[in-house]
Each structure stands twice: as structure tokens, then as C-alpha cells.
Amino acid sequence: MPKAYPEELRSAFAQLGSFLTYKAARHGVLLLQVNAAYTGQQCSACGHIDRKNRPNKAEFCCRRCGFSLGADRNASINISRRATTSLRLQPTSRTRPDRQKLELQARSFRVE
């Protein structure tokens, strides 16, 4: 989380992350963390990133390809895709621990 956010908010998100990590491990659920930067502005159809893709808080409409969808749904597709991609990027090994017990850190997808 960027340092521009107040300390209280960064602390709250850190605590949420800690709770999620604990609960996921306790129940054997795979937890993936992805860089959420621009997931709300990125088109899940063509990948174009533009602040103007969001005409308002609820809607997403790509300025390049015209794809439109609810903003939350579009962002969730982007997040899911990043998580799926991060799984494919994990090295394969016979000694690798069970995926269900791993907490994986996805690669950064930040677009500057």
C-alpha cells in the first residue's frame, strides 16, 4: 500500500491481511496476494489502462475497445487473472510443498 495513505489505514489493511493469512492457513485454503494497482482502471478484455475507463464509480467502459461491465466485476476479473498468472509462474519442483498450504506472493504487475 502506498505511503500516501494514512498510517491508520495502512495498519488496518495490514491487520486484515494478517487475519486472512491466518484463516486461510487454518482452513487449508490457498491465499494469493496480487498487486491490485490499476485493476479498477484496466480493461479485462483488452488490457488497456486509463483512468477515463471509469465514467463513474459503478461502471467500467474501455476507451479503446468499448468493452463495458460493472466496475467491480471488471476489477475482479483482473485480480483473478493476476492470481492465475502468478500460479503459472511458480517454478515446478518435486520438492515443492503442497500448494494448498502455500501463501504465494504474486509478481508485480504494476504499470507505470
Ligand SMILES: [Zn+2]
Ligand atoms: Zn478494452
